[in-house]
Amino acid sequence: MRRYSQQKRFLFAVDCIIFGFDGQELKLMVIQRGFEPFRGKWSLVGGFVGEKESAEDAAARVLKELTGLDGLYMEQLHAFSAIDRDTVERTVSITFFALIDIQQYTQQIIEHYHPAWFSINELPDLIFDHTKIVELAKEKLRYKAALHPLLFELLPAKFTIPQLQNLYQCVYNTGFDKGNFNRKLLSTKLLMKLKDKDKLGSKKGAFYYKVDTKKYNASLNSFLNLVPGQNSWK
Amino acid sequence: MRRYSQQKRFLFAVDCIIFGFDGQELKLMVIQRGFEPFRGKWSLVGGFVGEKESAEDAAARVLKELTGLDGLYMEQLHAFSAIDRDTVERTVSITFFALIDIQQYTQQIIEHYHPAWFSINELPDLIFDHTKIVELAKEKLRYKAALHPLLFELLPAKFTIPQLQNLYQCVYNTGFDKGNFNRKLLSTKLLMKLKDKDKLGSKKGAFYYKVDTKKYNASLNSFLNLVPGQNSWK
DNA sequence: TCAAAAGTGTTCACAGTACACCCATGC
């Protein structure tokens, strides 16, 4: 262990893995990099960490600049520090994953950075190690969402249970039994049934629900088992 | 987003939260800081990241320097980057938690850093934000160990099921039913029964087991439910 | 022979699953 003054200093960046859901597919937001090298290539949303901000601050700032949205669900994913991950200069990146409701986002599109949504299954080549980062984020999303009530964050404030089921099915690439999904979900008591129905999906219409925010916040660390099979050893 | 050259560079450190188990209590290894400021105060095991190593490399190096042990279980915990967390100069720390078998460690004590084990429930004051870091590590240990076969890493290669149960009970500060613990554990097929017994714990003696490494490595991502109640919503 | 801890058996309640069935509505 040596003195502070003898130590090397490094560049610090944040990169955000922004997931969105448009009702059909799980999507990832990427931007065209605005500066050299690799200007115009696809990249995660990111930026350097400033002198007067933490990594969390920087990630929130970057997200706000890009989406115009505050208070998004955001969570630290992993720090990437391989010595050659950035080809220009060694840069440590602290990554965050964020969940956003695409509808709300499209109301305030910020075109300046040329953001684009790609289906999670058809991503373009990304610069540096960003593809690897996205892989890790996908894994973590699946992991967490199987255990905790999380995916609500990808839907509008009002949503139907079939919509939510569809989202889960997209995330896990599989089909769930609607009866069981319904019951499990309602048994958590996290949802409040509203009076009106969504008539777009079917003739009968499905009731809208909204999250009971109090219970939701109290239970972010509770366990959930909406994804059959995930909880068993086998 | 601005050019690389205009960005600020920061000090970059790693800190390791090293858990150990002596058969009675869950313990944390801390050292007396060897340089100013706060020389002699208790601190997590850590060090600065060098120019030619990743954070993972640095953490492994630091662990090896301190314990003399290679190949310890090690996992990235979280990056801490609050602007005032280090009172000397802004330093971003990537933290790792490690699990070690105290027996094996004591065979090769490295006294140079004055390491000490403290019971997880009676920790001394630690410098900077290290107390907060340890809290997070404890949470994560409990979280992961409830879901994955992990705590084996804290025991010698040969151990008995009652020993393992005792470890779980220490980690979760509660008592488990031995019958159910036994069955659940064996149902994972992760353990191989050995021919000899440990006669220290009881007159009858408890059979030693060892981990089936092949199955263990294949199932690091599998789910486990040794901790009653953790998996239910309630 | 008795105490103490290892290990096994048994029962019960309930969670998870599969799948049949009923419901509301637009066409």
Next chain:
DNA sequence: GCATGGGTGTACTGTGAACACTTTTGA
């Protein structure tokens, strides 16, 4: 009235929890 998706009922299975019981052996 009938096709379509929303929603409910139900029966079966397996797991988890509680606890009684048997086994082994040193003192």
